[in-house]
Amino acid sequence: MIEITNHLDIKQWSEFVHSHSHGNIFQTPEIAEVYKRTKNYEPITLAAIDTKNDEILAVLQAVVIKEMSGFLGTFSARSIIQGGPLFIDGEKGIKALKILMEYYNKIARKKAIYTQLRNTWDTSAIYDVLNKMGYEYEEHLNFLMDLNCSKEILFSKLKRDKKRAIKKAKERGVKVVKEDKTALPIFYEILQETYDKAKLPLADISLFEAVFDILVPNNMANLYMAKYNNTYIAGRITLNYRNVIYDWFGCSSQDYLSMYPNELIVWHVLEEGIDNGYKVFDFGGAGKPDKEYGVRDFKKRFGGKPVNYGRYCKVHSPTKMKIAEKGFKLYKRIK
Known part of the structure; x- marks a missing residue:
């Protein structure tokens, strides 16, 4: 029964x-x-x-x-x-x-x-x-990145504009760091800016506080922040489970988009994923195929496998x- x-x-x-x-x-x-x-x-x-x-x-x-x-x-x-x-x-x-x-x-x-x-x-x-x-x-739609390869092979799969963006971000002095809970208020502020621009409602900060309290100590989540001249200009929270990294929440300051922090953070996560033995990076969704979606265009340029689950x-x-x-x-x- x-x-x-x-x-x-x-x-x-x-x-x-x-x-x-x-x-x-x-x-x-x-x-x-x-x-x-x-x-x-x-x-x-x-x-x-x-x-x-x-x-x-x-x-x-x-x-x-x-x-x-x-x-x-x-x-x-x-x-x-x-x-x-x-x-x-x-x-x-x-x-x-x-x-x-x-x-x-x-x-x-x-x-x-x-x-x-x-x-x-x-x-x-x-x-x-x-x-x-x-x-x-x-x-x-969604895009899945195969991390079961070398960094050189993975980089070769990126479209030319993404390769160029990553190189420019590094040349201009943008750095990516893994942060602790003290950086959460700054991340949330940038995230709010991003969601306001997209005219979308945003989850309460308690969601991300709970992630730090429950998931981060169990190596099930990470917060990555991009810094330029000691100023946080972008951030990304990923979730980790078994051999998969899930792209969860991302944001960037409109004033620093020319520094390409989004591209550099994603590439940093991909590199770290390979170093730590993860097999797949899940981009977390790419919208409906019959509707224009700028985020999909961004994700597509990283050369991942398109899926339509x-x-x-x-x-x-x-x-x-x-x-x-x-x-x-x-x-x-x-x-």
Whole structure:
């Protein structure tokens, strides 16, 4: 018999994710704790258990994100499942997945306007399962960098403009350093500037404080900052799990873009990744293929492998969804 629980044994959960062929940081107990400590974030942690032997058959780590607290926050509430659900192979795994998602949907429709599954691998095998539950698939791109090579070979894969940008940044005296929590306020200030320019809402600083408290001590995250004349001009937070580095949050000061700090930080992370035995650098998404996206152009020039694992979306409240979409358009106009 399969039973759904939200009380997982941490050790058992951690081992399940770590040993899974598609295990990733976004389905771990550590990221759940980060979400738990973040303002306006609410984690949803569920697992399908075989009651005969207490074996985990499937795990789902979601997070409900609101842009503000209180009643108005319900009109921005969305649930994100990144890199999940994870389930065992075979018919038993598919059965567990169905039961798990049905249980999750009952919870999510009370907490979020919609759910988005952000795939980190090819999920075509479960397309029918999710589609029958009302999840619609949409294309979404990403780039993966192969770090299982020498730095010289990796550099040769970069497009000419990126090679030139990295060389110019070094010639102009830009340095990249790995920083501790004391640099977080400066990073967040630059990040706020970047998000304001893009007219996008930004997570509360408590998200990044939790990353330093939970992930950094376990070598699961790093903060890199670019400096010019002792001034911080750009930053990037990466997440690390097994043999993968995930590009998570990046930012740069508009006044120093001519110094090419973004290119230099990415290259520094790639070099360090090779030195430390990582195999893949995951650029963390590159938008929809049919829509222009400047960030995609930046990432593409590093010569990574393009993938289209896509996303699934299920709207739980069509009325609130329409209100939220109008509200976001107004937000962008005001910003």
